[in-house]
Amino acid sequence: MKNFAYARAGTVEAAITMLGRQPNSKFLGGGTNLVDLMRENIEQPDALVDVTGLQAGGISELPDGGISIGASVRNSAVANHRLVRERYPLLAQAILAGASGQIRNMATTGGNLMQRTRCYYFYDEAAKCNKREPGTGCDAIGGFNRMHAILGTSENCIATHPSDMCVAFAALDAIVHVTGSKGERTIPFEEFHRLPGNTPNVDTNLGPDELITAIELPALAMAKNSHYRKVRDRSSYAFALVSVAAALETANGKVRSARVALGGVAHKPWRAHQAERVLNGADANAETFRRAAEAELAEARGFGYNNFKIELAKRTLVSVLSELAESGKAQ
Amino acid sequence: MEHALRNAETATVTLQINGALHTLEIEPRVSLLDALREYLGLTGSKKGCNQGACGACTVLADGERVLSCLSLAIQYEGREITTIEGLANGEMHPLQEAFLEHDGFQCGYCTPGQICSAIGMMREFESGLPSAVTSDVSSTAMKFSDEEIKERMSGNLCRCGAYVGICEAIRETYQSGARR
Numbered sequence: 001m002k003n004f005a006y007a008r009a010g011t012v013e014a015a016i017t018m019l020g021r022q023p024n025s026k027f028l029g030g031g032t033n034l035v036d037l038m039r040e041n042i043e044q045p046d047a048l049v050d051v052t053g054l055q056a057g058g059i060s061e062l063p064d065g066g067i068s069i070g071a072s073v074r075n076s077a078v079a080n081h082r083l084v085r086e087r088y089p090l091l092a093q094a095i096l097a098g099a100s101g102q103i104r105n106m107a108t109t110g111g112n113l114m115q116r117t118r119c120y121y122f123y124d125e126a127a128k129c130n131k132r133e134p135g136t137g138c139d140a141i142g143g144f145n146r147m148h149a150i151l152g153t154s155e156n157c158i159a160t161h162p163s164d165m166c167v168a169f170a171a172l173d174a175i176v177h178v179t180g181s182k183g184e185r186t187i188p189f190e191e192f193h194r195l196p197g198n199t200p201n202v203d204t205n206l207g208p209d210e211l212i213t214a215i216e217l218p219a220l221a222m223a224k225n226s227h228y229r230k231v232r233d234r235s236s237y238a239f240a241l242v243s244v245a246a247a248l249e250t251a252n253g254k255v256r257s258a259r260v261a262l263g264g265v266a267h268k269p270w271r272a273h274q275a276e277r278v279l280n281g282a283d284a285n286a287e288t289f290r291r292a293a294e295a296e297l298a299e300a301r302g303f304g305y306n307n308f309k310i311e312l313a314k315r316t317l318v319s320v321l322s323e324l325a326e327s328g329k330a331q
Numbered sequence: 332m333e334h335a336l337r338n339a340e341t342a343t344v345t346l347q348i349n350g351a352l353h354t355l356e357i358e359p360r361v362s363l364l365d366a367l368r369e370y371l372g373l374t375g376s377k378k379g380c381n382q383g384a385c386g387a388c389t390v391l392a393d394g395e396r397v398l399s400c401l402s403l404a405i406q407y408e409g410r411e412i413t414t415i416e417g418l419a420n421g422e423m424h425p426l427q428e429a430f431l432e433h434d435g436f437q438c439g440y441c442t443p444g445q446i447c448s449a450i451g452m453m454r455e456f457e458s459g460l461p462s463a464v465t466s467d468v469s470s471t472a473m474k475f476s477d478e479e480i481k482e483r484m485s486g487n488l489c490r491c492g493a494y495v496g497i498c499e500a501i502r503e504t505y506q507s508g509a510r511r
Contacts, residue, residue: 006342006359006405028406035362035401036382048359050406076395080460085469092468096461100486101452103383105395106402224469236463236485 001039005047012179015051015211020181022047027211029111030074032103037116040123042132051211052108059083065219068177071110071212075099075165078109088217090226090245091168097230098164100237110212113166113176113192116203117159117267118239119148130156131200146305147239150313151297152266157200158303160264161193162239167263168228170271171245172217180210193268200267222249222257225328229320230263231312240264242313248324250284258321262296265313272296275317284328289321290314344405348373349417359405364388366404367414375415375443379488386487389444389451390414396451398486415443418450425509426450429500437491445487449501452483456505475505 005022009015019025025047028034037043051072058070059081067083078084079095095104121127121139128137140148140158148158166189174189193204206212226247232238243263249256258279260272275292282288293314300310345354346366355370364381367373367390379387381400388400391413418424426446429435436442456475461468464482473479480498489497 001360003340003358003360006403028403031403031406032383032398032401035403038360039382048403052406076455076460079468080458085461089468092461093463096463096465096468100386101455101483102386102389102396102398102448102486103401105451106397236482 002041002044004038004045006050007047008050008053010053012054012211012213015049015054016179016181016209018049019211020209022049025049027051027110027114029072029108029114030103030106032099032107033111033115041125042116042123051110054213062216062219065221067217069109069215069217071108071214073109075104075107075109075112076101078165079104086224088168088172088220088223088226090171090223090228090247091165091217093228094164094168094230094243094245097228097240097243109165109215112163113169113212113215114204114206115163118162119159120144122159131159131196134199134201141303144305145303147241147264148303148306149266150300150302150306150309151262151270152195152268153301153303154196154198154200156198157196157267159196159200159267161203161266161268163269164228164230164240164243164263166193166269167243167245167261169215169217170261170269171226171247171259172220172223173259175216175218176212177214177216178206178210179213180207182209184213186216189269190271196267220247220259222259223247225249225324226259227320227324227327229316231316242309242316244313244316244320246317246320246324248279248284248321248328250325250328253284255279255282255284255288258292260292260296260317260321262313262317265300265309272317274298279321284325286318286322289318289325292321293317342405344408346404346407346412347410348412349414355404357404359403361404362400363390363402363404363407363412364399367399367412373414373416376447377440377443379441379444384488385441385444386448387441387444389448389487391447391451394451394454396448396455413447415447418446424450425507426500426504429504430497433496433500433503434493435496435500436489436493441487441489441491445484445489445497448484448487449497449504452480453501453505456483475502477502 028048262270275296278292377387379385
Protein backbone atom coordinates (compact mmCIF):
# COMPACT_ATOMS: atom_id res chain seq x y z
CA MET A 1 0.00 0.00 0.00
CA LYS A 2 1.20 3.48 -0.87
CA ASN A 3 1.70 5.63 2.21
CA PHE A 4 -0.54 8.65 2.80
CA ALA A 5 -1.19 11.52 5.18
CA TYR A 6 -3.93 11.11 7.77
CA ALA A 7 -6.20 13.57 9.53
CA ARG A 8 -9.15 13.17 11.84
CA ALA A 9 -11.94 15.70 11.37
CA GLY A 10 -13.95 17.01 14.30
CA THR A 11 -16.66 18.78 12.33
CA VAL A 12 -18.25 18.43 8.88
CA GLU A 13 -16.88 21.86 7.92
CA ALA A 14 -13.36 20.94 9.02
CA ALA A 15 -13.57 17.67 7.06
CA ILE A 16 -14.51 19.50 3.87
CA THR A 17 -11.80 22.11 4.37
CA MET A 18 -9.18 19.42 4.99
CA LEU A 19 -10.22 17.54 1.86
CA GLY A 20 -10.04 20.72 -0.21
CA ARG A 21 -6.57 21.55 1.10
CA GLN A 22 -4.97 18.29 0.03
CA PRO A 23 -5.01 17.15 -3.60
CA ASN A 24 -5.96 13.52 -4.25
CA SER A 25 -7.48 13.03 -0.82
CA LYS A 26 -10.44 10.94 0.28
CA PHE A 27 -12.81 10.65 3.22
CA LEU A 28 -12.28 7.56 5.36
CA GLY A 29 -15.18 5.83 7.11
CA GLY A 30 -14.92 2.34 8.56
CA GLY A 31 -12.31 1.47 5.93
CA THR A 32 -13.78 -1.95 5.15
CA ASN A 33 -13.76 -1.26 1.42
CA LEU A 34 -11.30 1.63 1.00
CA VAL A 35 -8.43 0.07 2.98
CA ASP A 36 -8.84 -3.13 0.99
CA LEU A 37 -8.82 -1.21 -2.33
CA MET A 38 -5.74 0.72 -1.23
CA ARG A 39 -3.94 -2.49 -0.36
CA GLU A 40 -4.72 -3.73 -3.88
CA ASN A 41 -3.45 -0.43 -5.36
CA ILE A 42 -6.86 0.21 -6.94
CA GLU A 43 -7.28 3.35 -4.84
CA GLN A 44 -4.12 5.41 -4.26
CA PRO A 45 -5.00 8.54 -2.27
CA ASP A 46 -2.28 10.86 -0.95
CA ALA A 47 -4.31 11.77 2.12
CA LEU A 48 -7.24 10.41 4.12
CA VAL A 49 -9.62 12.52 6.17
CA ASP A 50 -11.16 10.31 8.85
CA VAL A 51 -14.84 11.23 9.27
CA THR A 52 -15.85 8.49 11.70
CA GLY A 53 -15.64 10.84 14.69
CA LEU A 54 -17.99 13.48 13.30
CA GLN A 55 -21.02 14.59 15.23
CA ALA A 56 -23.06 13.40 12.23
CA GLY A 57 -23.66 10.26 14.27
CA GLY A 58 -26.84 8.96 15.79
CA ILE A 59 -30.31 7.98 14.67
CA SER A 60 -33.17 10.34 15.34
CA GLU A 61 -36.90 10.34 14.83
CA LEU A 62 -38.27 13.05 12.55
CA PRO A 63 -41.49 14.96 13.30
CA ASP A 64 -43.37 13.25 10.43
CA GLY A 65 -42.54 9.76 11.72
CA GLY A 66 -39.55 9.18 9.48
CA ILE A 67 -36.02 8.77 10.76
CA SER A 68 -32.60 10.26 10.10
CA ILE A 69 -29.50 8.07 10.18
CA GLY A 70 -26.19 9.87 10.67
CA ALA A 71 -23.56 9.02 8.07
CA SER A 72 -21.06 7.73 10.62
CA VAL A 73 -23.50 5.34 12.33
CA ARG A 74 -22.16 1.79 12.04
CA ASN A 75 -24.17 -0.87 10.21
CA SER A 76 -24.79 -2.93 13.37
CA ALA A 77 -26.18 0.09 15.20
CA VAL A 78 -28.65 0.79 12.37
CA ALA A 79 -29.79 -2.85 12.25
CA ASN A 80 -30.24 -2.93 16.02
CA HIS A 81 -32.18 0.32 16.34
CA ARG A 82 -35.73 -0.09 17.63
CA LEU A 83 -37.27 2.33 15.09
CA VAL A 84 -35.53 0.65 12.17
CA ARG A 85 -36.58 -2.82 13.31
CA GLU A 86 -40.19 -1.83 13.90
CA ARG A 87 -40.84 0.58 11.05
CA TYR A 88 -38.44 -0.54 8.32
CA PRO A 89 -37.76 -4.26 8.88
CA LEU A 90 -36.50 -4.65 5.29
CA LEU A 91 -33.63 -2.27 6.13
CA ALA A 92 -32.56 -4.23 9.22
CA GLN A 93 -32.79 -7.44 7.19
CA ALA A 94 -30.78 -6.01 4.29
CA ILE A 95 -27.99 -4.85 6.60
CA LEU A 96 -27.86 -8.18 8.42
CA ALA A 97 -27.70 -10.04 5.08
CA GLY A 98 -24.52 -8.16 4.19
CA ALA A 99 -20.88 -8.83 5.11
CA SER A 100 -20.00 -10.35 8.52
CA GLY A 101 -20.54 -9.35 12.14
CA GLN A 102 -17.07 -7.82 12.36
CA ILE A 103 -17.49 -5.77 9.18
CA ARG A 104 -20.95 -4.56 10.21
CA ASN A 105 -19.39 -3.24 13.45
CA MET A 106 -16.86 -1.22 11.43
CA ALA A 107 -18.68 -0.08 8.29
CA THR A 108 -20.55 3.23 8.32
CA THR A 109 -23.84 4.19 6.66
CA GLY A 110 -22.24 6.83 4.46
CA GLY A 111 -19.43 4.46 3.50
CA ASN A 112 -21.94 1.84 2.45
CA LEU A 113 -23.24 4.20 -0.25
CA MET A 114 -19.69 4.90 -1.41
CA GLN A 115 -18.45 1.32 -1.67
CA ARG A 116 -17.18 0.25 -5.06
CA THR A 117 -18.04 -2.75 -7.18
CA ARG A 118 -16.72 -6.21 -6.39
CA CYS A 119 -16.21 -7.02 -10.10
CA TYR A 120 -13.15 -9.29 -10.20
CA TYR A 121 -11.73 -7.42 -13.19
CA PHE A 122 -12.02 -4.08 -11.39
CA TYR A 123 -9.91 -5.60 -8.61
CA ASP A 124 -7.36 -7.12 -10.99
CA GLU A 125 -4.80 -4.52 -12.05
CA ALA A 126 -3.75 -6.70 -14.99
CA ALA A 127 -7.29 -6.77 -16.43
CA LYS A 128 -8.96 -4.24 -18.69
CA CYS A 129 -11.49 -2.18 -16.81
CA ASN A 130 -13.15 1.08 -17.85
CA LYS A 131 -14.16 1.76 -14.27
CA ARG A 132 -10.60 1.55 -12.95
CA GLU A 133 -8.89 2.92 -16.04
CA PRO A 134 -11.25 4.64 -18.51
CA GLY A 135 -10.76 3.68 -22.15
CA THR A 136 -9.01 0.36 -21.56
CA GLY A 137 -12.05 -1.85 -22.18
CA CYS A 138 -14.07 -4.32 -20.15
CA ASP A 139 -12.83 -7.85 -19.55
CA ALA A 140 -16.08 -8.79 -17.80
CA ILE A 141 -17.97 -8.60 -21.08
CA GLY A 142 -17.02 -11.90 -22.69
CA GLY A 143 -15.27 -12.97 -19.49
CA PHE A 144 -16.50 -14.79 -16.39
CA ASN A 145 -19.48 -12.61 -15.53
CA ARG A 146 -21.56 -14.70 -13.14
CA MET A 147 -21.95 -11.85 -10.65
CA HIS A 148 -22.52 -9.12 -13.23
CA ALA A 149 -25.38 -6.86 -14.25
CA ILE A 150 -28.39 -7.66 -16.42
CA LEU A 151 -30.13 -4.26 -16.32
CA GLY A 152 -28.92 -0.79 -17.25
CA THR A 153 -25.56 -2.00 -18.57
CA SER A 154 -23.48 -0.26 -21.23
CA GLU A 155 -20.90 -1.49 -23.69
CA ASN A 156 -18.31 -0.05 -21.31
CA CYS A 157 -19.25 -1.70 -18.03
CA ILE A 158 -21.44 -4.46 -16.62
CA ALA A 159 -20.41 -4.15 -12.96
CA THR A 160 -22.94 -4.36 -10.14
CA HIS A 161 -23.29 -2.28 -7.00
CA PRO A 162 -22.51 -4.64 -4.10
CA SER A 163 -24.60 -3.12 -1.29
CA ASP A 164 -27.57 -4.77 0.39
CA MET A 165 -28.42 -1.76 2.56
CA CYS A 166 -28.73 0.47 -0.50
CA VAL A 167 -31.36 -1.81 -2.07
CA ALA A 168 -33.59 -1.19 0.94
CA PHE A 169 -32.85 2.55 0.77
CA ALA A 170 -33.91 2.55 -2.90
CA ALA A 171 -37.24 0.90 -2.06
CA LEU A 172 -37.80 3.36 0.79
CA ASP A 173 -37.21 6.52 -1.28
CA ALA A 174 -34.41 7.55 1.08
CA ILE A 175 -32.98 11.05 0.85
CA VAL A 176 -29.22 11.57 0.99
CA HIS A 177 -28.10 14.68 2.88
CA VAL A 178 -24.74 16.05 1.77
CA THR A 179 -22.57 19.04 2.61
CA GLY A 180 -19.94 20.59 0.36
CA SER A 181 -17.93 23.77 0.10
CA LYS A 182 -21.00 25.50 -1.37
CA GLY A 183 -23.31 24.37 1.41
CA GLU A 184 -25.87 21.65 2.04
CA ARG A 185 -28.17 19.87 -0.40
CA THR A 186 -30.24 16.71 -0.63
CA ILE A 187 -30.13 14.00 -3.31
CA PRO A 188 -33.06 11.60 -3.84
CA PHE A 189 -31.66 8.09 -3.37
CA GLU A 190 -32.48 7.01 -6.89
CA GLU A 191 -30.36 9.84 -8.27
CA PHE A 192 -27.39 9.20 -6.00
CA HIS A 193 -25.83 6.26 -7.86
CA ARG A 194 -25.30 6.29 -11.62
CA LEU A 195 -25.64 3.86 -14.47
CA PRO A 196 -22.30 3.18 -16.21
CA GLY A 197 -23.00 4.76 -19.63
CA ASN A 198 -19.78 6.19 -21.04
CA THR A 199 -18.36 7.07 -17.62
CA PRO A 200 -18.34 3.91 -15.51
CA ASN A 201 -15.44 5.41 -13.54
CA VAL A 202 -17.96 7.77 -11.90
CA ASP A 203 -20.07 5.78 -9.45
CA THR A 204 -22.20 8.52 -7.90
CA ASN A 205 -23.48 12.07 -8.33
CA LEU A 206 -21.77 13.20 -5.14
CA GLY A 207 -19.55 16.22 -5.83
CA PRO A 208 -15.78 15.87 -5.34
CA ASP A 209 -15.93 18.24 -2.35
CA GLU A 210 -19.12 16.82 -0.85
CA LEU A 211 -19.57 14.65 2.23
CA ILE A 212 -22.62 12.53 3.03
CA THR A 213 -23.91 13.63 6.44
CA ALA A 214 -27.16 11.67 6.86
CA ILE A 215 -29.69 9.37 5.22
CA GLU A 216 -33.31 10.36 5.77
CA LEU A 217 -36.06 7.77 5.59
CA PRO A 218 -39.45 9.37 4.98
CA ALA A 219 -42.37 8.04 7.01
CA LEU A 220 -43.85 5.00 5.27
CA ALA A 221 -46.45 3.09 7.27
CA MET A 222 -46.61 0.26 4.73
CA ALA A 223 -42.91 -0.52 5.29
CA LYS A 224 -43.95 -2.42 8.40
CA ASN A 225 -44.96 -5.19 5.97
CA SER A 226 -41.68 -5.46 4.12
CA HIS A 227 -38.95 -7.97 3.43
CA TYR A 228 -35.42 -8.29 2.06
CA ARG A 229 -34.46 -11.57 0.41
CA LYS A 230 -30.92 -12.24 -0.78
CA VAL A 231 -29.98 -15.12 -3.07
CA ARG A 232 -26.29 -16.02 -3.10
CA ASP A 233 -23.79 -18.82 -3.64
CA ARG A 234 -23.33 -19.38 0.13
CA SER A 235 -26.01 -18.94 2.75
CA SER A 236 -23.93 -16.37 4.60
CA TYR A 237 -21.11 -13.89 4.00
CA ALA A 238 -21.36 -13.67 0.21
CA PHE A 239 -22.43 -10.94 -2.18
CA ALA A 240 -25.88 -11.12 -3.76
CA LEU A 241 -26.50 -12.82 -7.07
CA VAL A 242 -29.96 -11.30 -6.88
CA SER A 243 -31.76 -9.60 -4.03
CA VAL A 244 -35.22 -8.11 -3.58
CA ALA A 245 -36.33 -5.41 -1.16
CA ALA A 246 -40.08 -4.95 -1.12
CA ALA A 247 -42.95 -3.48 0.88
CA LEU A 248 -46.56 -4.32 0.09
CA GLU A 249 -49.90 -3.01 1.24
CA THR A 250 -53.04 -4.87 0.25
CA ALA A 251 -56.75 -4.34 0.91
CA ASN A 252 -59.66 -6.56 -0.15
CA GLY A 253 -57.39 -8.72 -2.26
CA LYS A 254 -55.97 -5.79 -4.23
CA VAL A 255 -52.55 -4.14 -4.07
CA ARG A 256 -52.94 -0.67 -2.61
CA SER A 257 -49.30 0.21 -2.76
CA ALA A 258 -46.01 -1.53 -3.59
CA ARG A 259 -42.36 -0.63 -3.25
CA VAL A 260 -39.82 -2.85 -4.96
CA ALA A 261 -36.07 -2.64 -5.55
CA LEU A 262 -33.58 -5.19 -6.86
CA GLY A 263 -29.93 -5.74 -5.92
CA GLY A 264 -27.16 -7.62 -7.69
CA VAL A 265 -28.61 -6.83 -11.11
CA ALA A 266 -27.31 -3.37 -12.03
CA HIS A 267 -24.61 -0.74 -11.60
CA LYS A 268 -26.88 0.86 -9.01
CA PRO A 269 -29.56 -0.30 -6.60
CA TRP A 270 -32.43 -0.88 -9.04
CA ARG A 271 -35.79 0.62 -8.18
CA ALA A 272 -38.41 -1.53 -9.94
CA HIS A 273 -40.83 1.10 -11.25
CA GLN A 274 -42.15 -1.16 -14.04
CA ALA A 275 -43.09 -3.81 -11.52
CA GLU A 276 -44.69 -1.25 -9.22
CA ARG A 277 -46.84 0.06 -12.09
CA VAL A 278 -48.20 -3.42 -12.78
CA LEU A 279 -48.78 -4.09 -9.07
CA ASN A 280 -50.61 -0.93 -8.04
CA GLY A 281 -54.35 -1.56 -8.02
CA ALA A 282 -54.07 -5.11 -9.39
CA ASP A 283 -55.22 -8.34 -7.73
CA ALA A 284 -52.72 -9.41 -5.09
CA ASN A 285 -52.00 -12.85 -6.47
CA ALA A 286 -49.19 -14.90 -8.01
CA GLU A 287 -50.30 -14.10 -11.55
CA THR A 288 -50.01 -10.35 -10.96
CA PHE A 289 -46.66 -10.82 -9.26
CA ARG A 290 -45.35 -12.79 -12.23
CA ARG A 291 -46.60 -10.12 -14.64
CA ALA A 292 -44.86 -7.47 -12.52
CA ALA A 293 -41.62 -9.46 -12.62
CA GLU A 294 -41.87 -9.97 -16.40
CA ALA A 295 -42.42 -6.25 -16.88
CA GLU A 296 -39.41 -5.30 -14.77
CA LEU A 297 -37.06 -7.76 -16.42
CA ALA A 298 -38.36 -7.19 -19.98
CA GLU A 299 -35.25 -5.22 -20.90
CA ALA A 300 -32.83 -7.50 -19.05
CA ARG A 301 -29.86 -8.85 -20.97
CA GLY A 302 -27.47 -11.58 -19.90
CA PHE A 303 -23.78 -11.83 -20.82
CA GLY A 304 -23.38 -15.60 -20.76
CA TYR A 305 -22.49 -16.73 -17.26
CA ASN A 306 -25.10 -14.47 -15.69
CA ASN A 307 -28.07 -15.36 -17.95
CA PHE A 308 -29.58 -17.29 -15.04
CA LYS A 309 -30.07 -14.04 -13.12
CA ILE A 310 -32.98 -12.97 -15.34
CA GLU A 311 -35.22 -15.86 -14.33
CA LEU A 312 -33.80 -15.88 -10.79
CA ALA A 313 -34.72 -12.21 -10.32
CA LYS A 314 -38.27 -12.88 -11.54
CA ARG A 315 -38.77 -15.85 -9.25
CA THR A 316 -37.30 -14.08 -6.23
CA LEU A 317 -39.56 -11.12 -6.85
CA VAL A 318 -42.67 -13.33 -7.11
CA SER A 319 -41.66 -15.24 -3.99
CA VAL A 320 -41.11 -12.13 -1.86
CA LEU A 321 -44.34 -10.48 -3.04
CA SER A 322 -46.33 -13.69 -2.38
CA GLU A 323 -44.91 -13.84 1.13
CA LEU A 324 -45.76 -10.19 1.76
CA ALA A 325 -49.31 -10.66 0.42
CA GLU A 326 -49.77 -13.36 3.08
CA SER A 327 -48.14 -11.49 5.97
CA GLY A 328 -50.02 -8.32 4.94
CA LYS A 329 -53.37 -10.04 5.45
CA ALA A 330 -52.51 -10.66 9.10
CA GLN A 331 -51.77 -6.99 9.81
CA MET B 332 -10.91 15.66 18.90
CA GLU B 333 -9.25 16.98 15.82
CA HIS B 334 -5.82 16.47 14.37
CA ALA B 335 -4.00 18.53 11.81
CA LEU B 336 -3.14 16.64 8.68
CA ARG B 337 -0.21 14.46 9.64
CA ASN B 338 2.53 13.98 7.12
CA ALA B 339 2.76 10.87 5.05
CA GLU B 340 5.99 9.66 6.60
CA THR B 341 5.30 8.60 10.15
CA ALA B 342 3.02 9.64 12.97
CA THR B 343 3.09 9.17 16.72
CA VAL B 344 0.25 6.81 17.55
CA THR B 345 -0.76 5.79 21.06
CA LEU B 346 -2.76 2.60 21.33
CA GLN B 347 -4.38 1.08 24.39
CA ILE B 348 -3.97 -2.67 24.14
CA ASN B 349 -4.98 -5.17 26.79
CA GLY B 350 -4.99 -2.41 29.39
CA ALA B 351 -1.54 -0.97 28.59
CA LEU B 352 -0.66 2.15 26.58
CA HIS B 353 1.85 1.78 23.75
CA THR B 354 3.27 4.70 21.80
CA LEU B 355 4.50 3.89 18.32
CA GLU B 356 6.14 5.90 15.58
CA ILE B 357 4.44 4.37 12.55
CA GLU B 358 3.27 5.23 9.05
CA PRO B 359 -0.45 5.91 8.67
CA ARG B 360 -0.66 2.91 6.34
CA VAL B 361 0.22 0.43 9.09
CA SER B 362 -2.78 -1.75 9.86
CA LEU B 363 -3.84 -2.47 13.42
CA LEU B 364 -2.92 -6.10 12.76
CA ASP B 365 0.63 -5.22 11.68
CA ALA B 366 0.97 -2.82 14.62
CA LEU B 367 0.07 -5.67 16.98
CA ARG B 368 2.16 -8.35 15.32
CA GLU B 369 5.19 -6.57 13.89
CA TYR B 370 5.61 -3.55 16.17
CA LEU B 371 4.38 -4.89 19.52
CA GLY B 372 5.16 -8.60 19.26
CA LEU B 373 1.56 -9.59 19.96
CA THR B 374 1.42 -12.40 17.44
CA GLY B 375 -1.74 -14.03 18.77
CA SER B 376 -3.90 -12.21 16.21
CA LYS B 377 -3.30 -13.95 12.90
CA LYS B 378 -2.89 -12.71 9.36
CA GLY B 379 -4.92 -15.06 7.19
CA CYS B 380 -6.22 -13.34 4.06
CA ASN B 381 -5.34 -9.72 4.93
CA GLN B 382 -8.48 -8.63 3.05
CA GLY B 383 -11.32 -9.07 5.50
CA ALA B 384 -12.49 -12.47 4.31
CA CYS B 385 -11.27 -14.96 6.93
CA GLY B 386 -11.65 -13.38 10.39
CA ALA B 387 -8.32 -14.72 11.77
CA CYS B 388 -7.30 -11.15 12.71
CA THR B 389 -10.44 -10.43 14.78
CA VAL B 390 -9.84 -8.33 17.91
CA LEU B 391 -12.16 -6.40 20.22
CA ALA B 392 -12.33 -2.59 20.10
CA ASP B 393 -14.26 -1.19 23.07
CA GLY B 394 -15.68 -4.70 23.37
CA GLU B 395 -16.87 -4.88 19.75
CA ARG B 396 -15.36 -7.40 17.35
CA VAL B 397 -13.56 -5.85 14.38
CA LEU B 398 -11.11 -6.98 11.71
CA SER B 399 -7.65 -5.64 12.56
CA CYS B 400 -6.39 -6.26 9.01
CA LEU B 401 -8.86 -3.74 7.54
CA SER B 402 -8.25 -1.27 10.35
CA LEU B 403 -5.59 1.42 10.21
CA ALA B 404 -3.83 1.52 13.58
CA ILE B 405 -3.98 5.31 13.58
CA GLN B 406 -7.80 5.15 13.42
CA TYR B 407 -7.92 3.21 16.68
CA GLU B 408 -6.27 5.78 18.93
CA GLY B 409 -8.46 6.36 21.96
CA ARG B 410 -10.16 2.98 21.71
CA GLU B 411 -9.56 0.06 24.02
CA ILE B 412 -8.19 -2.89 22.09
CA THR B 413 -8.37 -6.43 23.47
CA THR B 414 -6.51 -9.25 21.73
CA ILE B 415 -6.37 -12.95 22.51
CA GLU B 416 -3.36 -12.21 24.76
CA GLY B 417 -5.56 -10.00 26.93
CA LEU B 418 -8.31 -12.51 27.63
CA ALA B 419 -6.59 -14.78 30.12
CA ASN B 420 -6.34 -13.11 33.50
CA GLY B 421 -4.14 -15.47 35.50
CA GLU B 422 -6.40 -18.25 34.32
CA MET B 423 -7.90 -18.92 30.93
CA HIS B 424 -11.09 -17.25 29.76
CA PRO B 425 -14.09 -19.62 30.05
CA LEU B 426 -14.39 -19.70 26.27
CA GLN B 427 -10.74 -20.73 25.95
CA GLU B 428 -11.42 -23.58 28.40
CA ALA B 429 -14.48 -24.57 26.39
CA PHE B 430 -12.48 -24.63 23.13
CA LEU B 431 -10.05 -27.08 24.78
CA GLU B 432 -12.85 -29.19 26.19
CA HIS B 433 -14.80 -29.39 22.92
CA ASP B 434 -11.77 -29.64 20.62
CA GLY B 435 -12.75 -26.42 18.85
CA PHE B 436 -9.66 -26.45 16.64
CA GLN B 437 -7.14 -28.58 14.83
CA CYS B 438 -4.21 -26.47 13.66
CA GLY B 439 -5.22 -23.52 15.84
CA TYR B 440 -4.53 -20.78 13.33
CA CYS B 441 -8.08 -19.42 13.26
CA THR B 442 -8.62 -19.92 17.01
CA PRO B 443 -7.63 -16.47 18.38
CA GLY B 444 -9.94 -14.85 15.85
CA GLN B 445 -12.72 -17.35 16.55
CA ILE B 446 -12.52 -16.70 20.28
CA CYS B 447 -12.39 -12.90 20.06
CA SER B 448 -15.20 -12.98 17.51
CA ALA B 449 -17.36 -15.27 19.66
CA ILE B 450 -16.93 -13.03 22.71
CA GLY B 451 -18.04 -10.02 20.69
CA MET B 452 -20.85 -12.04 19.14
CA MET B 453 -22.22 -13.13 22.52
CA ARG B 454 -22.30 -9.49 23.64
CA GLU B 455 -24.13 -8.55 20.44
CA PHE B 456 -26.70 -11.27 21.08
CA GLU B 457 -27.18 -10.04 24.64
CA SER B 458 -27.71 -6.50 23.37
CA GLY B 459 -30.63 -7.83 21.33
CA LEU B 460 -29.03 -7.47 17.88
CA PRO B 461 -30.92 -9.71 15.43
CA SER B 462 -29.21 -11.67 12.63
CA ALA B 463 -29.99 -12.76 9.08
CA VAL B 464 -31.62 -15.94 10.42
CA THR B 465 -33.73 -14.22 13.08
CA SER B 466 -37.27 -14.80 11.82
CA ASP B 467 -38.75 -11.53 13.06
CA VAL B 468 -36.36 -8.59 13.34
CA SER B 469 -39.03 -6.44 14.97
CA SER B 470 -39.29 -8.88 17.88
CA THR B 471 -36.83 -8.91 20.77
CA ALA B 472 -37.35 -12.64 21.46
CA MET B 473 -34.36 -14.59 20.12
CA LYS B 474 -33.02 -18.03 20.89
CA PHE B 475 -29.28 -18.72 21.08
CA SER B 476 -29.57 -21.63 18.64
CA ASP B 477 -26.90 -23.37 16.55
CA GLU B 478 -28.44 -21.71 13.50
CA GLU B 479 -27.89 -18.30 15.08
CA ILE B 480 -24.33 -19.18 16.15
CA LYS B 481 -23.40 -20.35 12.64
CA GLU B 482 -24.83 -17.29 10.94
CA ARG B 483 -23.26 -14.87 13.43
CA MET B 484 -19.86 -16.61 13.19
CA SER B 485 -19.82 -16.77 9.37
CA GLY B 486 -17.05 -14.16 9.26
CA ASN B 487 -14.59 -16.64 10.81
CA LEU B 488 -13.33 -19.42 8.59
CA CYS B 489 -11.73 -22.66 9.84
CA ARG B 490 -10.00 -24.59 7.11
CA CYS B 491 -9.56 -27.63 9.33
CA GLY B 492 -13.33 -27.74 9.64
CA ALA B 493 -13.54 -27.70 13.44
CA TYR B 494 -16.89 -25.96 13.26
CA VAL B 495 -18.80 -28.56 15.28
CA GLY B 496 -16.49 -28.16 18.28
CA ILE B 497 -16.36 -24.38 17.89
CA CYS B 498 -20.13 -24.21 17.87
CA GLU B 499 -20.39 -26.45 20.97
CA ALA B 500 -17.81 -24.42 22.85
CA ILE B 501 -19.63 -21.17 22.15
CA ARG B 502 -23.06 -22.58 23.00
CA GLU B 503 -21.87 -24.07 26.28
CA THR B 504 -20.06 -20.91 27.32
CA TYR B 505 -23.07 -18.74 26.54
CA GLN B 506 -25.49 -21.02 28.34
CA SER B 507 -23.28 -21.34 31.40
CA GLY B 508 -23.37 -17.56 31.76
CA ALA B 509 -19.61 -17.60 32.34
CA ARG B 510 -18.84 -15.16 29.53
CA ARG B 511 -17.69 -11.64 30.31
